Amino acid sequence: MAHGLRPVGLDFTETAPLRLVFAAHAAAAPGEVYRALAAEVEAWPQWFRAVTWARPVEREGRAGREVLLRGGGRFLETVIAAEPVTRYAYRTDETNAPGLRALLEDWLLIPTGSGTIVRWTVAVDAPAPVRLALGLARPGLGHAFRGAVRSLDRRLAEARRRAG
Template identity: 50%
Template sequence: MARRLRPVGLDFVALAPVRYVFTRELSAPVEKVCGALESVPGWAEWFPRVTAARPVDAGAGRDITLTGGLRVRESVIAAEAPEVYAYRVDVTNVPGARAIAEEWRPAPAAGGGTRVRWTFATDGTAVHRPAMKAVRGGQARAFRDAMTALDRRLNT
């Protein structure tokens, strides 16, 4: 069953009751990383949890299908390369969610590559919040695997 979530802005990423921040350094340059983040269909090629991704609303939104049958319709809330790429979830089948936003911040790394910071932010019911805390480890692994695959893809 699809649920419409509360529309949130970029400020929600810093204020959400549940937030996870992950970072990883890639050898690929910032420009290539930004290009990959903004190329919605490519996500299914480097983010293992994404099984399908397509832009909607002339690029202002994204339809994403994740492993396990999770689906989200998102609105891009910031696309200011190379500083930030962020989106919020408008509609999803994730139980108990009330608001979800994700922010990607690529920045030049000391060794000439890119340091990527991903923030996952959510709010939800009394059941949703602890459930999201329980999946933190899985999100960390998914991010690590995605960044490894992205770096490999951008360097071939």
């Protein structure tokens, strides 16, 4: 059964009881990565294996997303930062994942001479057992994230080749 989560702002990435931070390099430029994150929401399942379905939605006059994960997790989200080329962040407003009180994901795009450093921060408020379980899942989440960035980078390179 779905339940509502506490609304949080970007500062939650600094104050959350649990912060999971991952980084990976992409050869693609920050603008390409940003477009894939923010404008091509429905394509997420093509490069992020954990995502089985995603679509943009409007939430109380603001951009949002509805996302389904492998295993049945459902997340209804509100975009709280859409800064072209640099940042894309969203909070979860409603989910069927048990135990969560607040959840925010922040994708920061850092340009480099050879592409983009993609930094993904997952900020969570949940009871101690849930935080412990997520902490134990950190290696798997990191692996999934790095695989997703590699897959996205290949997808973007192929799109450049087709356009070129």
